Amino acid sequence: DTGVSQNPRHKITKRGQNVTFRCDPISEHNRLYWYRQTLGQGPEFLTYFQNEAQLEKSRLLSDRFSAERPKGSFSTLEIQRTEQGDSAMYLCASSLAPGQGYEQYFGPGTRLTVT
Amino acid sequence: DQQVKQNSPSLSVQEGRISILNCDYTNSMFDYFLWYKKYPAEGPTFLISISSIKDKNEDGRFTVFLNKSAKHLSLHIVPSQPGDSAVYFCAASGEGADGLTFGKGTHLIIQP
Numbered sequence: 001d002t003g004v005s006q007n008p009r010h011k012i013t014k015r016g017q018n019v020t021f022r023c024d025p026i027s028e029h030n031r032l033y034w035y036r037q038t039l040g041q042g043p044e045f046l047t048y049f050q051n052e053a054q055l056e057k058s059r060l061l062s063d064r065f066s067a068e069r070p071k072g073s074f075s076t077l078e079i080q081r082t083e084q085g086d087s088a089m090y091l092c093a094s095s096l097a098p099g100q101g102y103e104q105y106f107g108p109g110t111r112l113t114v115t
Numbered sequence: 116d117q118q119v120k121q122n123s124p125s126l127s128v129q130e131g132r133i134s135i136l137n138c139d140y141t142n143s144m145f146d147y148f149l150w151y152k153k154y155p156a157e158g159p160t161f162l163i164s165i166s167s168i169k170d171k172n173e174d175g176r177f178t179v180f181l182n183k184s185a186k187h188l189s190l191h192i193v194p195s196q197p198g199d200s201a202v203y204f205c206a207a208s209g210e211g212a213d214g215l216t217f218g219k220g221t222h223l224i225i226q227p
Binding site: 033 | 147157158160164216219
């Protein structure tokens, strides 16, 4: 399977704990995106990378959120001091650079529940 | 404020008929539009896209129409099949931003 993969698929944590999610993009894609989706809403853009450079951050990405893509391959999204409002599905997507196609291909997501 | 709007939360269509899903946008800087399909517990799956320089794009049973003056696009599925039952999201990009802006989705139900 050469699609986008995400781990873990589910995460339950207590308020105040830190969590980290991983995304492995499609191997030839140099762009990687993070989105968050809550019930009844469409995915909301958080941030994206071109290779290892983080090029854009949404205002939704508070200081408690940090994303990395150290070698331009997989990426991690960390949430520090989780709050109940962080409960959501966290989606990763990858794409080729503009000029080669704008379509973003999504992984299955990580569902976070903060208790 | 929502820049991409899907005003029908759900739509029920008989198998074999045409399904038409609608999407409106407010940001005139959007220049690329996409439709995604989502099953429960899965990530969105890319279906079809259209650039703002075109007014129609077709791929098999799926056709997307873009009316720039009305800031409106629609997805036509014909004929509709039971496996088409899912939530459909309209998304847009542009204005120098590379993150997609999504609508809230339309739940399509294909009746046998």
